[in-house]
Amino acid sequence: MRIDGAGLINRNKPVTFSFDGRSYQGFEGDTLASALLANGVRLMGRSFKYHRPRGVFTAGSEEPNALMTVGRGAAQTPNVRATVQEIYEGLEARSQNRWPSLSADLLSVNDLLSPFLGAGFYYKTFMWPRSFWEKLYEPVIRRAAGLGALSGAPDTARYDRAYAFCDLLVVGSGPSGLMAALTAARAGADVILCEEDSAFGGRLNSEAEEIDGAPARDWVQAVLAELDSLPNVRLMKRTTVTGAYDQGTYGALQRVALHMADPGDRPLETFWHIAAKACVLAAGALERPIAFPMNDRPGVMMASALRSYLHRFNVAPGKRVAVFGNNDGARQTAEDLRAAGVEVAALVDSRPEAELPVGFNAFKGAQVIHTKGYMGLKSITVSTGSREEVIEADCLAVSGGWNPTLHLTCHMGARPVWDETLAAFLPAEKSVPGMIPAGAAKGIFSTAGCLADGQRAAKEALKALGLKAKASDLPAASDAPYSVAPLWQVPGKGRAWLDFQNDVTVKDVKQAAQENFRSVEHMKRYTTQGMATDQGKNSNVGALAVLADATGRGIPETGTTTFRPPFAPVSIAAMGAGARGKGFAPERFTTSHAANIARGAPMIEAGLWYRPSYFPRPGDAGWQEACNREVGFVRNAVGVCDVSTLGKIDIQGPDAAAFLDFVYCNTFSTLKEGRVRYGLMLREDGHVMDDGTCARLGETHYLMTTTTAAAGQVMKHLEFVSQALRPELDVSFTSVTEHWAQFAVAGPKSRALLDSLLDAPVDESAFPFMGCGAVTVAGVPARLFRISFSGEHAYEIAVPARYGAALYGDLVARAEVLGGGAYGMEALNVLRIEKGFITHAEIHGRTTAFDIGMGRMVSARKDCIGKAASRREGLSGPEREQLVGLRPVLPEGRLPAGAHLFSENRPPTRENSEGYVTSTCFSPSLGHEIALGFLKNGPLRRGEVVKLVDHLRGVETLCTVCDPVFIDPDGGRMRG
Amino acid sequence: MRFSAWQVLKEGLTGNRGWGAHWRDPEPKPAYDVIIIGGGGHGLATAYYLAKEHGITNVAVLEKGYIGGGNVGRNTTIVRANYGLPGNSEFYSHSLKLWEGLEADLNYNVMHSQRGIINLFHSDGARDAAARRGNAMINQGDDAVLLDREGVRAMLPFLDYDNIRFPVYGGLYHARGGTARHDAVAWGFARGADRRGVDLIQNCEVTGIDIEQGRVTGVQTTRGAIKAKKVAMVAAGRSGQVAAMAGMRLPIESHILQAFVTEGLKPCLDTVVTFGMGHFYISQSDKGGLVFGGDLDFYASYAARGNLPQAEHVMEAAMTLMPMIGKARVLRSWGGIMDMSPDGSPIIDTTHIDGLFLNCGWCYGGFKAVPGSGHVTAHLIATGRPHAAATKYRLDRFATGIGLMDEEGTGSQHNLH
Amino acid sequence: MAELIAKTPCAGLLPVRHGGLSLTECAPTAIHHLAAYRGAAQLGVALEKAHGLGWPAPGRSTGAASARALWFGPDQALLLGPMPVAALARHCALTDQSDGWAHVCLSGPGAEEVLARLVPVDLRAGAFPEGAVARTALFHMSALITRTGAESFEIFAFRSMARTLVHDVSEAMKSVVAQRG
Amino acid sequence: MRITCPYCGTRDLREFSYRGAASDLERPDAEAPPEEWHAYLHLRDNPAGVTRDLWYHEMGCASWLVVTRNTVTHEILACDLARDVALKAREAKR
Missing domain, CATH: 3.50.50.60 (FAD/NAD(P)-binding domain)
Incomplete structure (x- = not known):
């Protein structure tokens, strides 16, 4: 109850809150614990294992007992320390780990079964019958365990x-x-x-x-x-x-x-x-408890906590308070209680030589050996060794010394x-x-x-x-010496708790020692001592002392206690603040984003970017129809696609060519100015890292293109090669991905489109297949590349990004006039599969240049990254799975990516798997599905029928191994 | 003493005074047939299976600290057989089958809980890769189901399906995957090995490996020299130091991997969930704590503790994937020392020194391998030949490039991880 | 004939104002990346001669509002304002980056506190005076930050990330404003 | 962890990414024997103690750094530019 005094509560500001549905009043400055104590509430929680009734034990974040759930709905917060939570108007707190109510908890039956539920009992049972573990034992254990509950709703609060x-x-x-x-x-x-x-x-x-x-x-x-x-x-x-x-x-x-x-x-x-x-x-x-029998009653608390309630919150946690300690904290507590006008039932000091003040029912060299009061302390039994006395008390303050x-x-x-x-x-x-x-x-x-x-x-x-302190006097204060007589456990009838929340008793630690869990780490893990929400702040040292005693060693020889972060639990929401929803990673948008959204395109993630999947039109039966239409644009007219997401790295310097010869496995020093070449980059381990085109813009000036996914990785790689492996080369590079908006204009009518757009028509001699150069659009300097990822006559045009949105709109409008339009990722994927062009589905990190049929690109005439490792015997040869095309034997046959390939008559087992499908699509050009995949010795097996099995999707089909280029194998359309 | 419900009942009625030591603490003998360096999960399991399967019981496990004090006691307890590449497929399949009989075999409840694992994927390309892996699992004889987005939603309704940065396209469900109580695995194998006569010697650090004319003859330890006909190095993150005593440089870098556990919570997550795009995985322990982790801290370390950026990244992944987790509080974090091999897969092989065996390179996947690793390593030690389930874990694969097992496709060279 | 209308990176996203703090898009200006060939000494002289700007020391900038050189990395600078004279290209790789950056200004009381929610660098005036430049992280993004006044900073982030930039800074602004007083 | 970039000063770990042992700077010649390449690519001293490793100031000035560091205590003893270290090594070779 509340007493007079000048604590840190504001008596002019009453605050109404509730606990388990009942409304209470406290004051501003109160914690939930102090306010409940002030209202005479002693029962605040249940223990983890035996569901024993518990009261508040401390006045700080180390509280093991008074854990509550605060708030409702998405704001519901479990395991809130009542000793830390300040009350506010309308705060709703509920007890937890009990059913149906805090005062009548059915699982307190566990307490009666405690002889069978001692340390590590679960390692010794629940093994039969085997299937019962997941079905019966574990679900029951899981439901009984745990403390508070998450709401299950997304945490929408700000952090x-x-x-x-x-x-x-x-x-x-x-x-x-x-x-x-x-x-x-x-x-x-x-x-x-x-x-x-x-x-x-x-x-x-x-x-x-x-x-x-x-x-x-x-x-x-x-x-x-x-x-x-x-x-x-x-x-x-x-x-x-x-x-x-x-x-x-x-x-x-x-x-x-x-x-x-x-x-x-x-x-x-x-x-x-x-x-x-x-x-x-x-x-x-932190003050530490003493493990005496039945020391866990509601009403038993740390002496320092009691003094906090008394002085800071002006709350007396009991009407008749006993004090038990092994140091002067006990005497101090008794005196403070008396000064506050609270009746002191007994002052028990375990030290025979303790000097105790007069006027108390004092016991020197005595111990509390038992307590009574299941739902709240009623009495304690004090023993002096020679005699025992039962003393009525509703609160017991304990001090075992300080850690x-x-x-x-x-x-x-x-x-x-x-x-x-x-x-x-x-x-x-x-x-x-x-x-x-x-x-x-x-x-x-x-x-x-x-x-x-x-x-x-x-x-x-x-x-x-390197700073100097200013001279200053120390303020005068009490210099009372601290003397403590170690008292870890009091023998007697009944359990003596060490870890209150996890219900670890002295007996459990002794049993662990008996079972040879003598290392302190073993004991902790076997008994769960110190693994509760206080992480042993209250109990580790005491448990260590009990273990030392049980194993006949001193405390230092037994081990030390250690702690890991965090000191006090940290909410995941706080440490992961800002990441909810889209905040997990930056979002990258192209300049065409708004236009694509306006056309109703579903946007899909490509690395951090968003790209349009396809462009639906009213009446479409589904995405496939849109995709087929867009493929048709490119194959028959002209399609437009934003390719700005591909990495673009500007490389300049006297040694730019030599540098590129070193990072690409093929040669770039021989590339003519105004021309583009496909380049393949290996990792130093001999596998393919990335591919893309690289244009020579000037004698010492190149523009490298990377895949969207690998842009960052390639940039970092180039920096490493330049700074660490080839520091003698005078070359520098900078990413210009962001500066340029770049669009593919692909299809037989691409030239016509560009001629209508550019300030001057495309000069065929300046822009042959794989040519590049400067052009202008409406007076804006632009770059034009005659490259193709679709197999059609195609270009990519780049303008400074500020013009990206405008140019994209213009390009799409012109394409539509010519019977084409914008195409999305689905169509892009079909176009490239039909041509056998690879993406990271094929260069997935485990493929070599040999595997994708580009072994000969690794130039014999120069060193390059990955060359030495690529010569290892295991990285080429007939045992390797190599790139092939696959077409179904029956036109309706499906070729799902992820399926494995087998010889026709072999059962589909691991030993028989000879390859797998990496990319698949319905080819509108061919009227059936086609796929790319890898097959052992594949290129030499063209024409062979193999079995494709996708267990997951129930597909088993026969397909013919073929060249990965399904359309226009000699490239006439691209070059023409 | 055999553990059973009856024994628990009997002991409960008689004051639990009859429980004996789980294992002895013997003094090291002067000589053994086999010495295993490292009393972690793999070392203990190796000793157990040497005794059980091959009748080799004159075995000592030398542990510099306390048994089970390394990674077997500091991991996220996940058990699975969902690998995609030959070599790993058959090995983890073998290991999972051993898990499924482990409690009966050890007479120890390791709480192996086949609650299922869902590997989420977040793009069409990732679905294709997951399908390839799932098909490989079924080819191997294990289980896999490809879930679409709605299938995942039915099992994990609390994920963010509307606003998550990398949307859930679906998941690969492995019903036989799950978790186990990590410490119990170490203790169960320790008790089983001890009962079969194996000497578990704690607080015994190996300081040298004795080699005469190309053949191992014993080890030097902080508790004296011990002779042995065969020695197996099963030292996980410390493999580099142990192998150096035999003059070997290994293709291993030791890295730090953090893991986290929250305060106890009422059941809210019934399966194991992995979030590939966020390098995040999570399950809920039987005690109610959410146990989760992420990627390596990405620097070589023996400190067994990590730093904040990776810890925060893990929390961020949790928040974008399952924002209902926000008010769960992280109670404890820890770090394990991972023996990272170049291709991310382990090495179980003989060495150029007769009688000296090597088991290492478990990266961040060693826990689920414990029974399998012990079983095949025991086979290798006893017979000199690799077990059929572990023929590809060769030490020379990096030199030859044959049979590299880079499941993640990040590279088969350290610095490419 | 085509007509191309220019659009700035933060068009439609800015300005944002909260409690005296404002986040605005800076007026478009020419931005060029200069990366010196083999040592910056000659480049510095050329820069001084052409644009009256000293070569910035690491973490610093030179010049004033209309023409600035911001340190960008070892032997690298961003030239802000003028179109670089062609002669500079003799000494350095010269790359137009004018359209590559979302370029915003955060100003008002508490601007430092806003950035302290996102940036792992001490940006208080004592450690980061006017004209100081840091290439660092802004939450998950790479960014270049420079102090332009007692309560104002300019931030450069990738153009494609403009929306994330504005979102992250706005949220931090709200948080700082709410915690005032 | 905080690393002192020679250009940018002391910065938080989150600005950096890691590559591995600084032996990566000692790339063998193209025609070096396979064993030498194997050792370069795969074998590591992996010391429990002082090591030199490569870091990249990714969210900063993009410098590659050679950091001398203790893998047991995480103490950082030195931080040099990889470019300088590589050039010096070349000088020494000549």
């Missing part, structure tokens, strides 16, 4: 990512972090201060501490005011530094609007990349080091380059010590940055 840079990143804003930030900021360093909480100050917000004789919070406010006033400081609250990566890169997740009822255009979360020259890790420490929050120091593989005095792991030296742990994160637990260490760490960082 973003951002970059930040600084000299010094300070992680955490307790006394060490604030002092470090202040020291560095005053010295002029560029500082970013990240605080996971919604308020800066760390533990100072949760303790009755004083600094310089005033409440510590006053000091916090003064420091913040100064930091806020400095231009070289960036304050980031609600920001969890989630990971430390190489060269001073840090990931951080900022909860921008998760605490708002209406985020507007704000992102819910921003994932930050922070590049920091230095980092002070002032992340504090430095050193997680980030482990992210680069360093292992923390055990400290016997503190009974805790400390960060290893130089664990992350540039990171300096400070304060509680390195085992300094007094306020004065933290202030001093924060300043020390900042000075160390400043020195590395």
Whole structure:
């Protein structure tokens, strides 16, 4: 219930929210957990395995129990820590992992079965009968497991990512972090201060501490005011530094609007990349529990969490509170409770020599050995060894000592080091380059010590940055020493939990050791200890101690605990922000895009580009009809197609020819100016990389064309060859793909079309087949190439892209007048298959020049990329599958791409597969399907009938092996 | 002790005090018939099958850390036989058949779950390539179904079909594909090998390989010299270092591959889904965590951890493919060290040194190979001849160019991946 | 006779304005890529002589609004504004790129913060003063970015990606504006 | 990871792409024996420790770089232009 006090809640701003359908009121500044506690709610969740009732256990992101689902519909967010979620007006929270309700959960039957469900039980059973695993056991297990549920609806909220840079990143804003930030900021360093909480100050917000004789919070406010006033400081609250990566890169997740009822255009979360020259890790420490029997009742919580609720939120989590600890935190908690007017049922300190204040029902050298209260704590049993006493209490605060929050120091593989005095792991030296742990994160637990260490760490960082700290005094604060007597487990009747969420008990760890899972990694994996949503923040050290005990080793010999990113879970939406829908990759549009859309063309992806599939017309029976029509345009009249997506690389320099001779397997130094040649490029491993035409525009000037898909790869390859393999060649290249809009004008009437368009008619002598040169269109300088990918008399014309849209419209209009029109990718594909021209369907990465019948293009007279490797015996010869044409024996026969080829009388098995189909189409010119494919020793098997089998689509057909050129094999149309 | 429901019941009623060690922790003997360097999945499976299939039980598995601590314990647990090229086809088919009997064979529930795998494709060309692969799977005797877009929608209604950057054209469905509990595979093989007399020696790093007159005679370790008639190097990402002890340079580069798991969630994904255009694959574990990964980080590394750009790319792929995943939170990420071979396929072969065997090059696909790899490697060690399902995993294929298995078509040379 | 009407890369997409921030398309200008043959020294002299522009140091630019040279890579620059004199071609590969770029201006309070959502480079004035040039990534795209004022930047991205450019920057603008105050 | 491009300064990993061992610069002569080509194309030292590898400043100035780097710690020790390294190697050969 709420008590008086000056916490960080705003009592003038009441906030109404709901939990499991019931409406409650809290105040601005409350978390869901503090507001529920204030309303007397203790039961907040169910455990993962045994579905045990659980209450809130901590006051931070490490909370293992009070996980809830917040929001509805697409906004439904599972596994929200009630201890982190700030309440806002109208917030709807629901409990999870229970059915039908939190208080009556049928699966709590698991708890009764727990003797049979111990560590690793599932590895030993559910094996018979075999088919029952997928059908019965697994579905039941899956339904019982899991925590909250995703809504199943697309996450339509806004998220973003951002970059930040600084000299010094300070992680955490307790006394060490604030002092470090202040020291560095005053010295002029560029500082970013990240605080996971919604308020800066760390533990100072949760303790009755004083600094310089005033409440510590006053000091916090003064420091913040100064930091806020400095231009070289960036304050980031609600920001969890989630990971430390190489060269001073840090990931951080900022909860921008998760605490708002209406985020507007704000992102819910921003994932930050922070590049920091230095980092002070002032992340504090986490209090750890003690594994005593039945320590998981709702109402049992960490003592530090209780003090947070008391001081920061002005909430007493119980009416009669007991305290149990192995360090002075217990006494402090009892005193704070008393000061707040809360009844202290008992103060139990495990240390026989502990000095306990008077006026409490105090037990020295005692332990809590049992508790009662299934749905909420009712009593505890205290044992002094000689006597036992049952004490009524509805809340028990536990302190087992502190573990430095050193997680980030482990992210680069360093292992923390055990400290016997503190009974805790400390960060290893130089664990992350540039990171300096400070304060509680390195085992300094007094306020004065933290202030001093924060300043020390900042000075160390400043020195590395070449900056000088200004002299300043340290504020005065408590320097109470920290003494702890390790207490990991309390023996007794009943289970003692280590990992609360995953229901891992002391017994489970002992059983793992008994089964020889003695390595800490084995124990973790076998018991699932530390694999819950807190990733062992609460329990790893305790479990390690239990394992050490069970295996008769010390803690350091048993192993260390380590942590991987992220420090706290990160939503996929935040880390993948911007990629939803089309945001995954840039979209590239040609200048003809709008015109193609206007003509109703379905657009398909070609790499990052969009190209028209076909151009439907009213009355078409389907895409095939449109495709056939467009093929007809090109074969009989003239067709127009935007080919701007092909890569165009401008290559210039005195050594341009020599360079091209090296990157192409055929020769380009012999190409005449004003002429174009087909070129084949190999990878250094001897297989085909890409193909395309290359035009010689001048003596030292070439224009290379790549396929759409490989443009980027080829550019990178050319840069590599030029910079790394042939640095002596004076050549440079630049992509001009974007500058030119280029259109194919193909078909017997292409010349007529161009003659009507160009400022001067096409000069046959300047533009023979494979000729190129400059022309003008309406006064605009353009380039004309007499090349063909259709087998027809054809050209490609290129203009600066600003004129692309206009030219395309003009070309299509003129083509239509001539009985032709625009053609799309479907028709383009048919046209090229009919001619046996290859694309990446054929040069799919595993084919050699030999395979596609171009072995002789690999010039014997010069070196080139891939030549040496292509001479390996396995890359040519009759065992290779080589390019062939295929036509069905029966005209209606289908030749689906992806089918395999077999000798006619062999069954279709792997051993018998002799090839496969790569490209197929219905040839309107021939009236049946045709295909390209690869067949073992194919070129020598022309005329042979082979069996084509496509199991997937139920096709088995006979086809005749033929030349891959189906139409106009001598190329008369192209050249004429 | 034989594991069964009855045993679990009996032990439950008697306080679980009777469970014995899964495996012994023996001291290394002075000599063995076979030493296996590497106590990961492949090494343990090799030892198991040597004992079970060939009766060779005087075997030691030497592991520098703890068994199963390498890639078998840090992967995305996918089991499949959906390869397209000869060599891989028969091997993974063989491996999947072993998986299908593994629980009964090992008396250990490795939770092999044949929940199906869907490889999505995003263009007509990719469909043709998937069809070719699917037909190869059926040629091999395995299962494949070509789904169209609506077929995929029926199984995965939550994908983005309207606005995704690379639309779903369909998928290749492999019903016998699925997942398994990765650690359990290592432990099951370890327990099985141990019960057949194999010595599993943990915390024992091999520091040298003894070779006399072209023949291997034993190894030097941090726990002393151990003699052996035969030695198998089964060291995955560390293969380069181990082979160097035998004076060999391998066609292997070690790369980092990250994987991720979310917090536990109620069941929302019943199959394994792969998104080729996004280099993304995902499944949901029995505990409810979404387990997913992407492509390599693309730099040589032994650090077993990755960096942010690749991690973010993976999350981006998740968001464009299945935007319902947005509010799932990544709980943990990890990195494995992948032994990348030039063509992306493994090497299981003898070496130029008598008695020295090599098993490496598993790239990012080693987990599903564990039973198969152990089985055929044991065969090779025991008989000196390659198993029929692994005749093409030759070390000399890169030199000769014969039988390269570049499934992805990205090149059969390291820097082309 | 044909008539060709020119269209700019961002026609119909810009301007976009949010809370004092604006994204506009820069007026079309000649853009030429200069890639020096064998060392830039002579090219620098020629450039100075022809267009009064110094050769830009890495990450910098020279000149003013009407004629600028932006560093583009080792021994490479983009010449903005003037049509290069033919003599330059003796020293370098000279390539017309005028139509290859979507060329936009982002200006207004918070422009830095907008770009910080997309660009993995420190573009704050201390690290990236007026005239500085970076070839870098803008979300998934390659881009060239230059600072033109205290609150203004010019961005060059591939022409074909204009729509993605405008989308990405606009979304970041919205986010920055919403988080103000 | 952040890599310092000699031209562009320190940049985020996402601007770079990777190729592999810097031994790729040592391309054998066209007529070198097959074993030499096999070694060049396929065999790798693959060190756990300091290595030299090739990176491309793809989303930047398009320079190919030789980065000296530790594969265990990811520490970067040097970053040179591949062009310079290649030219130097040629000088040394002469």
